Amino acid sequence: MKAKIKTAIPGPRSLELSKLRKDSVSDGHGSVSGVFIDRAEGSNLIDVDGNIFIDYAGGIGTMNVGHSHSLVLAAIKDQVEKFIHPCFTVAPYELYVTLARRLSQLVPISAECKAAFFNSGAEAVENAVKISKSFTGRNSVLVFSHAFHGRTQMTMSMTYKEDPYKKGFGPFISNIHRVEFPEKELDLKSLEIDPRSIACAVIEPVAGEGGFMPVSFDAMRQLRDFCDEHDIIMVADEVQTGFGRTGSLFAMSQFGVEPDMFTLAKSIAGGLPLSGVVGRSDIMDSVHVGGIGGTFGGNPVACAAALAVLDIMENEKLPQRAIEIGEKIRTMVEGVMSSSPWVSEVRGLGAMQGIVITDKNNGPDKKHTSRIYQNAMKNGLMMITAGTYGNVIRTLMPLTIKNDELDQSLEILSNALRVP
Ligand SMILES: Cc1ncc(COP(=O)(O)O)c(C=O)c1O
Structure with a gap:
């Protein structure tokens, strides 16, 4: 399924649940997105407000075969x-x-x-x-x-x-x-x-x-x-x-x-x-x-x-698919780099690619990474970051992601990477 966003992110029902969560779940257990999930299928997460995301977090790398295979x-x-x-x-x-x-x-x-x-x-x-x-x-x-x-x-x-x-x-x-x-x-x-x-x-x-x-x-x-x-x-x-x-x-x-x-x-x-x-x-x-x-x-x-x-x-030859996915990610990021100097490196193996975001002095830029993350989220791409300095966007999408989903997600990500 393609990503489709109907509400502000997080949507109203997610916001309600976040309030309940605040009362009953330890603050020590964080969540990177404030979006509550209703269903998951293949490469998609569908939230309680009906928004459809493409999942680049894959349960932090647990969903290589996709959700609900x-x-x-x-x-x-x-x-x-x-x-x-x-x-x-x-x-x-x-x-x-x-x-x-x-x-x-x-x-x-x-x-x-x-x-x-x-x-x-x-x-x-x-x-x-x-x-x-x-x-x-x-x-x-x-x-x-x-x-x-x-x-x-x-x-x-x-x-x-x-x-x-x-x-x-x-x-x-x-x-x-x-x-x-x-x-x-x-x-x-x-x-x-x-x-x-x-x-x-x-x-x-x-x-x-x-x-x-x-x-x-x-x-x-x-x-x-x-x-x-x-x-x-x-x-x-x-x-x-x-x-x-x-x-x-x-x-x-x-x-x-x-x-x-x-x-x-x-x-x-x-x-x-x-x-x-x-x-x-x-x-x-x-x-x-x-x-x-x-x-x-x-x-x-x-x-x-x-x-x-x-x-x-x-x-399903998923390891081979990981190579194709990785090549597509790298090509997209390399295309963005000339117009977005803050995208300083893309590195990794196969579909485990990290996109490094740096500031004018070539230091890690966690705040800019967070702006890119927010932009991708509101357009339907659920991601997570990584890095000792919090300035790396990582790709852990299901390896079963379909070509049209991959293309759409790369477009969302490339637009987000252009955000100054
Ligand atoms: C390389 C590596 N080792 C160990 C762990 C710990 O795994 P868990 O969170 O399942 O305890 C992780 C989790 O991210 C990891 O990436």
Whole structure:
């Protein structure tokens, strides 16, 4: 469906709901748009006032197969009829095992792999760290500037941006060591510990919340060499880059190096809460029985949805589609740059493109980014921004977006990018 806006944004019903929300929902849980959603379908969000948006946020990257995909709905309905939650720790079920097997075969690691499932991206990262500690007998973690790994105590400590993610929540976990994000080269000059005390290095192949910045291919190779030299587990955090977003099922296959472990979440289950750690079997098996798990991890309804997502990725060739989408975005943005000097860069991989907005002195311009966002919203494009300095517009649209929707959305975005 094309975008269609009938009211001021937010519309009257959304404004009413915002008032109710104010009375009953914690102020600490923000929402970037004040628009309340009534329905979602494919690449569209339809709000409670009947406005139709094209969705460039995709539930912050959870909707790569699109909203309410018929195969995901069918898998969910079918599973709900059978059972909802016996809890894998109590009474296991085949779906969990089938999903573990499929993902273990799909991740770009040539060694035998195994998987374990959790609920959120943060939990996956947290467990990847636990497993790495278990395997190596070490307790330090290497992370990068601009990293985002989640909001639990461990993953918040690994995350870079102070406000809003860490402000007032210290003290943070010690033994987390940070070096510069390797956009060009891996620079370990600031590393002040013995590399042989590091259990794992955790890296996003494209920094997500940090501003859609890809790691250079050279730097990824250097990190792999560093990990090999010091027997450090290399963890690719593909929570945001995974499931076709960057032009391959997992971004790491474009870098020509194999990590030892993957953390996966977001688009894994078509919008249901599920996450996973998939990695070399020898590493995954190093934890004592009961050392990892959780009540809801690998919920069967979410596992059924995840199996449908893998079928859709393959049948609809969504990773290839991500490349086409990315090329269209880049062509549009490059066309706008000459007349809009504040659009200083477009960067990313596949359909994970970041558009960087800067001021006259080439510094990050968060206010201008916000004006562009508002203009796009009122014309029917729901977006989100990213970046340590809040000056990057990011694209996380469903990869199932139709050509006429993509063309219309790019027109809305190009007009918004021209707003001074
Ligand atoms: C790369 C990465 N890791 C981890 C997380 C945390 O995921 P969740 O919000 O599901 O805990 C995110 C979320 O944005 C992410 O982008």
